[in-house]
Amino acid sequence: MSMTRTINVTVNGTSYEHDVDVRLTLADFLRHELNLTGTHIGCEHGVCGACTILLDGRTARSCLTFAVQVDGHSVTTIEGLAEKDGTLNPLQRAMVDNHGLQCGFCTPGVLATLTELLNDIPNPSEQQVREALTGNLCRCTGYSGMIAAVMQVARANCNDDGRQ
Amino acid sequence: MGVKQFGARVARLEDTALLSGRGRFVDDIKLPGTLHAVFVRSTYANARVLDINASEALAMPGVRAVLTAADLPTRMRTQRMPMLVPNTHIKTLRTQHCLAVDEVRYVGQAIAVVIAEDRYVAEDAAGMVFVDYDVLPAVNDVRDAVKDGTPLVHPEFGSNVVVEMPMTFGDVEAAFANAPHVFHEDMWQHRGGGNAMEPRCVLASYEPATELLTVWSATQTPHISRRMLGELLDMNIEQIRSIAPDVGGGFGPKAIFYAEEAVVAFAARHIGAPVKFTEDRREHFLCATQERDQYWNMSIAVDDDGTILGVKGSLLHDTGAFMPWGIIMPYIAAATLPGPYKLKSYNLDITVVFTNKVATTPVRGAGRPQAVFAMERLMDRVAHELNIDPAEVRRRNFIQPEEMPYPVGLTFRDGKPLVYDSGDYPKGQEVALEMSDYSTFRDRQAAARAQGRYIGIGIANYVEGTGLGPFEGVTIRILPNGKVRVATGATNQGQGTRTTISQIVADQVGCRIEDIDISIGDTAAIANGVGAFASRQAVNAGNSAFIAGTEVRGKILKLASRHLGVPEEEINLEDGIATARTGNKPSISFGELASLAQGMPGFSMNPDDSVGLEHTAYFTPLQAAYCSGCHVAEVEVDIGTGGVKINRYSVSHDSGNIINPLIVDGQVQGGVAHGIGNALLEWMKYDENAQPVTATFADYLIPMATDVPTCAIEHVETPSPLNPLGVKGAGEGGTIPAAAAIVAAVENALAPFGCRFVEAPLVPERIVAALSQAGAYGAPVR
Numbered sequence: 001m002s003m004t005r006t007i008n009v010t011v012n013g014t015s016y017e018h019d020v021d022v023r024l025t026l027a028d029f030l031r032h033e034l035n036l037t038g039t040h041i042g043c044e045h046g047v048c049g050a051c052t053i054l055l056d057g058r059t060a061r062s063c064l065t066f067a068v069q070v071d072g073h074s075v076t077t078i079e080g081l082a083e084k085d086g087t088l089n090p091l092q093r094a095m096v097d098n099h100g101l102q103c104g105f106c107t108p109g110v111l112a113t114l115t116e117l118l119n120d121i122p123n124p125s126e127q128q129v130r131e132a133l134t135g136n137l138c139r140c141t142g143y144s145g146m147i148a149a150v151m152q153v154a155r156a157n158c159n160d161d162g163r164q
Numbered sequence: 165m166g167v168k169q170f171g172a173r174v175a176r177l178e179d180t181a182l183l184s185g186r187g188r189f190v191d192d193i194k195l196p197g198t199l200h201a202v203f204v205r206s207t208y209a210n211a212r213v214l215d216i217n218a219s220e221a222l223a224m225p226g227v228r229a230v231l232t233a234a235d236l237p238t239r240m241r242t243q244r245m246p247m248l249v250p251n252t253h254i255k256t257l258r259t260q261h262c263l264a265v266d267e268v269r270y271v272g273q274a275i276a277v278v279i280a281e282d283r284y285v286a287e288d289a290a291g292m293v294f295v296d297y298d299v300l301p302a303v304n305d306v307r308d309a310v311k312d313g314t315p316l317v318h319p320e321f322g323s324n325v326v327v328e329m330p331m332t333f334g335d336v337e338a339a340f341a342n343a344p345h346v347f348h349e350d351m352w353q354h355r356g357g358g359n360a361m362e363p364r365c366v367l368a369s370y371e372p373a374t375e376l377l378t379v380w381s382a383t384q385t386p387h388i389s390r391r392m393l394g395e396l397l398d399m400n401i402e403q404i405r406s407i408a409p410d411v412g413g414g415f416g417p418k419a420i421f422y423a424e425e426a427v428v429a430f431a432a433r434h435i436g437a438p439v440k441f442t443e444d445r446r447e448h449f450l451c452a453t454q455e456r457d458q459y460w461n462m463s464i465a466v467d468d469d470g471t472i473l474g475v476k477g478s479l480l481h482d483t484g485a486f487m488p489w490g491i492i493m494p495y496i497a498a499a500t501l502p503g504p505y506k507l508k509s510y511n512l513d514i515t516v517v518f519t520n521k522v523a524t525t526p527v528r529g530a531g532r533p534q535a536v537f538a539m540e541r542l543m544d545r546v547a548h549e550l551n552i553d554p555a556e557v558r559r560r561n562f563i564q565p566e567e568m569p570y571p572v573g574l575t576f577r578d579g580k581p582l583v584y585d586s587g588d589y590p591k592g593q594e595v596a597l598e599m600s601d602y603s604t605f606r607d608r609q610a611a612a613r614a615q616g617r618y619i620g621i622g623i624a625n626y627v628e629g630t631g632l633g634p635f636e637g638v639t640i641r642i643l644p645n646g647k648v649r650v651a652t653g654a655t656n657q658g659q660g661t662r663t664t665i666s667q668i669v670a671d672q673v674g675c676r677i678e679d680i681d682i683s684i685g686d687t688a689a690i691a692n693g694v695g696a697f698a699s700r701q702a703v704n705a706g707n708s709a710f711i712a713g714t715e716v717r718g719k720i721l722k723l724a725s726r727h728l729g730v731p732e733e734e735i736n737l738e739d740g741i742a743t744a745r746t747g748n749k750p751s752i753s754f755g756e757l758a759s760l761a762q763g764m765p766g767f768s769m770n771p772d773d774s775v776g777l778e779h780t781a782y783f784t785p786l787q788a789a790y791c792s793g794c795h796v797a798e799v800e801v802d803i804g805t806g807g808v809k810i811n812r813y814s815v816s817h818d819s820g821n822i823i824n825p826l827i828v829d830g831q832v833q834g835g836v837a838h839g840i841g842n843a844l845l846e847w848m849k850y851d852e853n854a855q856p857v858t859a860t861f862a863d864y865l866i867p868m869a870t871d872v873p874t875c876a877i878e879h880v881e882t883p884s885p886l887n888p889l890g891v892k893g894a895g896e897g898g899t900i901p902a903a904a905a906i907v908a909a910v911e912n913a914l915a916p917f918g919c920r921f922v923e924a925p926l927v928p929e930r931i932v933a934a935l936s937q938a939g940a941y942g943a944p945v946r
Contacts, residue, residue: 024284031192037188037189038186041191043445043860044444048445079184079186082184088180088183096175096179096183097175099826099827099829102413102658103360103361103410103412103413104410104412105187105189105361106361106412107182107183129869130869131869131870137868139413141837142837142898143868144833146869147869
């Protein structure tokens with residue numbers, strides 16, 4: 001009953017050409033076709049945000065996106081955030097420093113959201129961080145660690161730019 | 165000595181992998197040829213199953229099997245699931261069948277399972293399995309379930325009431341008869357589910373050549389899983405390896421052994437291919453165990469100065485259709501109620517009742533939040549009626565630190581007399597009040613009211629039995645390459661178990677934390693284990709690590725002493741090297757010592773030496789270690805919408821000596837978030853037919869980043885005298901008093917309207933309704 005289509009997609013800088021079922025979600029494509037299991041599925045109805053990835057640099061729910069929809073586009077997942085040598089990037093490092101994760105299940109989506117936020121607003125207010133995070137449910141941390149992590153990165157951005 | 169790890173803010177060893185997408189959760193594990201299981205579940209809350217027709221499903225391409233109870237092995241087919249925590253008060257025990265046999269008792273109960281080549285096909289096929297039901301009336305509300313003539317969940321018992329038991333001490337009737345003041349409150353408390361972000365997941369693989377069944381499960385208790393699988397599949401437990409790899413949150417519901425785990429394991433053995441079941445969120449709402457409704461009808465008797473003379477009342481507990489963990493929750497609730505206060509007499513009549521809903525089992529706090537809510541609401545009532553400050557009325561009733569150890573007068577759920585081992589409750593409250601600027605609050609409140617803003621403050625104290633037995637184990641083994649292998653039956657769903665155990669081992673053995681290779685939650689790595697629940701792992705596994713580490717240290721020193729030719733007292737163990745402090749300071753590495761401890765082929769061991777540098781310790785606590793704390797919530801209520809904003813949240817917390825403050829603070833903050841959900845948001849609703857109506861995250865709300873303030877947290881450390889490390893549990897304390905403090909704060913904010921609240925969750929429509937009734941919007945609208 002299934003129908004397939006060929007897609008070309010760039011994921012974390014690598015190009016892929018795959019035949020996919022038209023009903024295959026992007027989350028399942030990433031996890032089970034590309035074996036990028038860092039993207040997690042928490043609700044399959046677009047609320048919890050664990051599956052959030054960056055699609056052409058903007059956040060998207062990979063559980064509500066079909067793989068065929070990313071044909072010709074570029075996807076970044078949690079596996080694509082660290083430096084080439086595996087060194088954690090400043091946001092990832094700040095998450096360690098501030099205990100921004102516990103079980104780590106919501107973390108891939110949280111990192112996607114916060115990456116987008118910091119790209120848009122390098123020095124966000126705490127309220128802006130909280131509002132950005134409303135699309136990501138975390139049951140473990142009570143959010144304070146991840147908020148502190150962003151504020152740490154924001155301070156560093158601020159110092160780098162010599163502003164304020 | 166190197167830098168001491170115990171007590172330090174050591175960065176978590178778990179984080180780098182999880183932040184890089186290299187975690188390994190059950191659904192991430194790929195085995196060639198894996199088939200996928202999707203369960204066919206009851207769409208009715210009470211029904212007889214007349215027929216299951218799977219012929220169309222079986223004909224679909226990619227479908228390998230549809231299994232019903234009739235296909236299961238004898239034990240699974242003919243008997244119900246095992247019950248782990250018996251109690252003589254349970255009159256009519258019921259657990260469920262692995263797959264329904266002739267009847268279903270709640271929506272979501274598993275009836276059949278489709279096994280197919282991919283999950284999409286299995287979902288399609290599950291929709292093509294046709295179940296013919298004879299639908300029966302269902303009972304939803306626990307208050308209805310006790311009435312005559314109500315539908316019976318299990319008609320063979322003749323009643324829905326499964327337990328009636330008192331929890332009592334002192335002469336409560338005499339206390340009430342002579343009391344100058346008696347106040348009464350009827351309270352409803354609802355708690356929802358655990359809702360870990362990772363749904364349940366099971367992967368099973370059976371290897372005929374070795375007759376070994378391997379089961380990966382998103383569980384808090386792999387050793388218990390193995391035991392259950394052994395019983396249900398009629399296998400020697402040595403043929404079963406249960407693994408809990410990275411697990412994405414637990415919070416209680418993942419401590420339960422579920423039918424799906426046994427069915428998936430059987431299917432893998434039966435079909436001869438690995439089988440995976442990945443729960444979706446809707447199934448989690450329907451089928452993962454929850455807490456739910458408790459009704460507390462309570463009275464308190466006090467003196468003119470607010471001194472408590474007695475507390476009495478009743479607790480009605482909704483256990484759902486089955487009781488896999490017995491009466492743990494109502495029992496804990498009843499034993500938790502006295503809290504940090506001196507009660508001269510107490511009686512609680514507990515009634516546990518079946519309803520046509522999924523079973524209730526512990527969720528973070530396990531009945532304690534409800535008990536604390538009941539007691540703290542009574543204390544606020546006393547304060548209000550006698551016009552005493554809420555902090556002061558508590559102060560007048562605290563057990564004093566010099567009264568420790570303090571026998572409460574009850575038996576706790578561990579079967580031991582309920583004796584608080586340590587704690588300083590007056591100090592705990594003073595610290596929290598200080599953090600919250602309590603002394604200036606009345607002025608701030610008056611100023612806010614003058615601007616038309618409604619702010620309020622609420623206090624809640626609690627005492628929590630943590631670190632329950634029976635035991636946990638830790639094996640430490642020095643390997644010939646110098647690495648330190650550690651294995652524990654303790655598990656990790658985000659608590660940082662890997663980090664805290666490693667800290668203790670590094671200190672005791674004298675190695676670098678990065679040289680520790682630790683196995684968590686794998687039954688192949690350590691013979692016996694229990695797992696995560698009851699805030700028990702720091703006490704049980706932590707002390708096992710301490711004891712095993714001390715033993716291994718002794719063995720290292722003895723062997724090093726002989727090889728270095730210096731007395732043990734003159735040897736330093738640091739960074740995995742034994743170095744003499746004297747002479748020309750000879751040294752030998754742990755790796756070399758580990759090789760020496762294996763002896764030489766054909767030669768006798770030195771009579772003083774033990775074989776291998778290793779030790780396994782199983783610490784078993786004598787009784788619970790009692791954690792305590794005080795929460796002060798400051799809220800602002802929007803009287804237009806009923807919305808509540810928590811402006812400030814202060815926590816004093818005593819979990820004894822702290823292994824890692826970074827982790828403990830995270831546990832507290834996360835626990836408070838869960839408590840905020842219970843106070844204001846989380847409500848698992850069922851309609852009158854016991855159909856769940858809040859089975860998505862859009863309908864059932866858990867706290868978001870804008871709902872949870874960053875808490876001010878201070879630790880009041882009174883070490884437990886009951887274990888070598890002096891630690892107590894820390895995983896649930898954040899949740900336990902939160903609803904009590906927040907609802908008190910909302911009531912305080914709306915004091916000008918005279919609103920009173922004795923329920924949780926306190927959702928906006930309830931607040932608006934109370935304000936409306938109080939005339940806040942003018943004359944009540946009919």
